[in-house]
Amino acid sequence: MKKKxxxxxxxxxxxxxxxxxxxxxxxxxxxxxxxxxxxxxNLAKTSYKKNIDGLRISKCKTISEIIDIIS
Amino acid sequence: MLKKINGIEIAGISCCVPGNRVFNxxxxxxxxxxxxxxxxxxxxxxxxxxxxxxxxxxxxSANYIINKxxxxxxxxxxxxxxxxxxDYLTPATSGILQEKLKLKKSTLVFDINLGCSGYTxxxxxxxxxxxxxxxxxxxxxxxxxxxxxxxxxxxxxNLLFGDAGSTTxxxxxxxxxxxxxxxxxxxxxxxxxxxxxxxxxxxxxxLTKKELINKKDDKNNFRxxxxxxxxxxxxxxxxxxxxxxxxxxxxxxxxxxxxxFLHQANKxxxxxxxxxxxxxxxxxxxxxxxxxxxxxxxxxITICHNYFHKKLIGYSLLCGFGVGLSIxxxxxxxxxxxxxxxxxx
Numbered sequence: 001m002k003k004k005x006x007x008x009x010x011x012x013x014x015x016x017x018x019x020x021x022x023x024x025x026x027x028x029x030x031x032x033x034x035x036x037x038x039x040x041x042n043l044a045k046t047s048y049k050k051n052i053d054g055l056r057i058s059k060c061k062t063i064s065e066i067i068d069i070i071s
Numbered sequence: 072m073l074k075k076i077n078g079i080e081i082a083g084i085s086c087c088v089p090g091n092r093v094f095n096x097x098x099x100x101x102x103x104x105x106x107x108x109x110x111x112x113x114x115x116x117x118x119x120x121x122x123x124x125x126x127x128x129x130x131x132s133a134n135y136i137i138n139k140x141x142x143x144x145x146x147x148x149x150x151x152x153x154x155x156x157x158d159y160l161t162p163a164t165s166g167i168l169q170e171k172l173k174l175k176k177s178t179l180v181f182d183i184n185l186g187c188s189g190y191t192x193x194x195x196x197x198x199x200x201x202x203x204x205x206x207x208x209x210x211x212x213x214x215x216x217x218x219x220x221x222x223x224x225x226x227x228x229n230l231l232f233g234d235a236g237s238t239t240x241x242x243x244x245x246x247x248x249x250x251x252x253x254x255x256x257x258x259x260x261x262x263x264x265x266x267x268x269x270x271x272x273x274x275x276x277x278l279t280k281k282e283l284i285n286k287k288d289d290k291n292n293f294r295x296x297x298x299x300x301x302x303x304x305x306x307x308x309x310x311x312x313x314x315x316x317x318x319x320x321x322x323x324x325x326x327x328x329x330x331x332f333l334h335q336a337n338k339x340x341x342x343x344x345x346x347x348x349x350x351x352x353x354x355x356x357x358x359x360x361x362x363x364x365x366x367x368x369x370x371x372i373t374i375c376h377n378y379f380h381k382k383l384i385g386y387s388l389l390c391g392f393g394v395g396l397s398i399x400x401x402x403x404x405x406x407x408x409x410x411x412x413x414x415x416x
Contacts, residue, residue: 017106031103034227034290035110035339038307042343045311054304 008067011047015039022064044070073252073324073402079198080244083409085136086237086368086375087128088117090415093218095230100223107230112338116233116363119216123416124158128236129212130171131416136210136238137172139411144172148206149179151197153189153213153367155394156220157182160271168212179206186265187334187393189213189367191401194239194389195253201243211239215366217299220267222285224293228301231337233363237371252325252402256313261396264305269296309396310340315347317400321388325402328353329385334392335359335369353388367391372413374405379412 013020015036016029026032037054044050048070060066094115095108108114119128129152137144150172152165165180174180179200185192190213197211214236221228269276276282282296294300314333322328331353333341338359345355358369358376365372370389383405392398 031106034303035107037304038339039110041304041307042311042339046343046346051308051312054308058304 188391235365
């Protein structure tokens with residue numbers, strides 16, 4: 001479980017193009033925009049076989065919440 | 072699931088774009104425009120000037136292909152015009168094209184209101200009619216000037232759309248083996264995901280001064296009711312969840328599919344579909360970098376951009392998807408199709 005959590009965190013670092021922590025707040029991340037949301041939806045679909053609503057991702061307050069949805 | 076239309080041949084494909092270009096790196100309203108360009112895969116787009124309408128682009132491509140194929144205008148029995156940006160709300164633009172092209176008055180002409188799935192829907196419609204009415208030659212004209220619907224302060228759509236017109240010359244062939252395979256899908260529940268809410272006095276949202284006022288959304292994008300509004304996440308979900316399983320089924324049923332010409336919405340959708348299909352025998356050509364999303368014209372633009380004066384081998388799978396929401400696919404052999412260089416107006 002922890003391995004999967006860390007793998008998703010690594011995937012998200014590639015999307016955000018920077019080092020991030022699970023406790024990071026999304027509203028402090030400069031580029032948490034519609035492009036990033038689409039990239040996260042794609043990650044969830046192609047790597048973790050999950051269909052996630054974009055609105056749900058946009059409401060996440062921390063990186064940890066995004067990871068929980070994907071995992 | 073797959074329907075067959077026998078005895079239809081695509082003789083040629085031509086495209087026309089405006090000479091004027093916009094470079095996305097010059098759009099200043101995005102905080103980090105280079106990151107967005109990388110994600111959507113669009114660097115530059117042809118944009119029509121204020122005087123150029125969809126019919127101007129289509130007309131030039133139609134005249135060009137008629138001349139190149141040495142077709143006699145009297146032999147053309149049908150012209151279908153597919154667009155969501157016609158010259159007028161009424162009359163249909165196809166009639167204007169019939170007159171400007173000097174086609175005979177007995178030509179069957181009509182418009183279809185569709186965007187991104189318009190090319191493949193149009194191919195299905197014109198092919199079916201040509202067979203059932205025994206029409207010899209036909210022109211499928213598609214095009215859009217979607218850039219005119221975009222609010223420049225709308226960061227969801229102001230880097231996406233290019234303008235283009237295209238003509239596909241179709242022949243009712245006596246050779247029954249010239250078969251096209253088609254499939255279609257509609258989900259009207261998503262009608263608001265790509266929408267221009269107000270356009271005239273007759274629509275659901277009557278056009279008044281109020282509809283012209285720009286309003287800010289929660290992401291600081293501005294648009295009025297006469298601008299195009301896109302729900303990116305919903306469209307993305309629709310495409311990446313519905314198209315890959317559909318294409319997997321088609322590629323299992325029909326052997327020798329060598330190319331998949333997807334509607335060019337943006338690079339993220341293109342990559343996701345390609346990745347999910349995971350078929351190394353099929354090529355996914357693209358035209359996004361230079362032409363952007365040209366709505367109904369993206370499939371012919373991609374064919375002409377990558378294969379003009381070249382021969383395609385085997386079957387080509389064409390897949391349009393978007394506004395409606397809708398999807399349609401056509402599998403066709405383009406080995407003998409003349410593919411022309413994209414011309415400018």
